[in-house]
Amino acid sequence: MSRNVRTCLLSSLVALVGCGGSSASDDGSLRAALLTSGPVSDAGWYAGAYDGLLLIQDSLGATISHQQTATPAEFDEAFLAYASSGYDLIFAHGFEYQDAAVRAGSQFPDVTIVVSGGGRIADNVVPLIFRLEEGSYLAGMAAAAMSETGMVGMVGGVAIPPAQGTFRAFEAGARSIDPDIRVLETFTGDWNDVAAAKEATVAQLSRGADVIIHNVDAASFGVFQAVREAAADGRTVWAVGMNSDQNDVAPDVIIGSAVIRIPQAFLETARRWETGEVGGAPIYASIREGVIDFVFNPRLMDRVPSGIVERIAAARSDIRSGALTVPRVRFVEDEVGAP
């Protein structure tokens, strides 16, 4: 208490502001924070997380905060700042946070940290694993059906297992429709480098690919831009959205999106945290929970070959029932016995 008072006094003296930090948690409501390493204006991975944070605020009356952080030193610092100002639940939206999360978790046992796509587990540090490969498999089916050249492309950011997993599943889905389809793959090494993603897409299009899926974040605009420009040149080419429903981002060329309903997954996680069910084990979010899916762009349905919508619907229910197993890359520690 005396420490709090001293901190308050100090910060009031220096900053002429009150103590924003510690008082608000006294009413007992949830305090939830989000860390992202890219901008929440990406209409995808980060935007979905930010929407999730807002949903937690609206649905659970939580106090929320967000910080964009770039470096490992900043990760540590953000965990420290949030934990010491009374935040209960921190969503760290990317595998890159895992080491800092484990460090902070052992230092602040009262805080729960959820690491999206993380690989390390502690009592209060849990990975939130999105089975995006299930949606990506369905996207591969759609892409193969749309392709006229028999070649499709994949543009990724950093070649990490979750991203590679979505591409393996995309390939498998495409081959289930066209066993002879050719699949190109490029990782640019950067989730948010729009120019690099655009270049990679242009290269794949010029090699003959006519449907391009991405797994990048803010760089997706580069992928869509390249496809748009090729379409403007008279080619019949399509893009596939990823992470969020991106069908509105480039409605004339995005045939559909493999989506993670991140807001829903975050809200469900926050609810489970409130009932004490979060800790010590990964949380999985898949088609079964309705978090992962593939959604066609309704404006382009007249371009979709007949029969493929039904085949995708059948595959979706087979994945849900377990009759169809989508290939995936396992990367969480001790995940051998996982579902």
Place this chain on the structure above:
Amino acid sequence: MADVQAQSVRSVGALESILTGAVAVALTLLTGAVLLLLGGFDPIAAGGAMIGGAFGGWNTFVSITLVRSIPLILTGLAVALAFRAGVWNIGAEGQLYAGAIAAVWVGIRGGALPAPLLVPAVLMSAGVAGALWALVPTLMHLRLGVGEVITTILMNFVGIYLAAYMVHGPLQEARGVFPQTGPIAEAARLPMLLPGSRLHWGFGVALLLAAALAVVVRRTRFGFELRAVGASPEAAAVSGRIDTSRVLLVSFLGSGAIAGLAGGVEISGLTHALYEDLSPGWGYTAIAVALLAGLNPAGVVVTGVLFGALQAGAGAMQRDAGIPAAWVGVVEALVILAVLAIDRIRRRAGALRAAGARGDE
């Protein structure tokens, strides 16, 4: 000699650095406030969060502001040393990455060394790697006359991508899953300077190095030669008593070594592993840190802490005032612009004073 002294107006006292910094911050806050208002944000809340995030309590100041200042002070010292000799080393970023790669390599593989020697070995290897990274631009400059601004910038990209290659390849963590190295050995980690905080001994290293450099620059023969060459390489060469090439070589490599050390300190003191995005651009911010300090080593400590506070406050502006990162970045950039403008004005005033003093003689 008098000419050399008079032209050396870049070096000013630490007090003047503080004053310049204060004026820069005041001006910038004003501009920033107007911008934030235009963006529909509350500038009072933003300013409060910024100051609170940098100075709001002892632990905040020590664990966030001072920890952030460590790589800024070290790279700032690196830049100051080079600039003092008139060497435009824009390559502190790449030299830092070279140091970080060497540090993590020794920290992981150096298990055979006795524990007390491991930390010194890690830091020394980082310094050597940074100096080697500066060697290519140095030789191109001295032997071929290739401008070091371009070569050092290019070497930055090589360093950054080499680090990326290392964490995807030879130094990737044991499971081979994530783009990062495994942790360095416990014995390779710098101890905490203040137990219970995040402040590690890197801060002590930075302070000691600043003190040592201040003595070298002011009190030694080499320091005199350094200032002479920096003020006018031609005059220094004509004097016949200064080996200009040697001074450039030593200051350039020394600058690289200090920047490399910054990378080693960050690995050994804080992250304990190498990641792709280790640095948010410390090697570039270091130029502003060094210029604002008037290339004065003691001043670099002050301006390094100031920039550390700025970055710490920027984080808190996002967290506590809800200002989006892009806006925070604009405010940060404004501060740096204000700093450079004021530094320019102050230098012109100094040059006028010096010219006036000469006229009185």
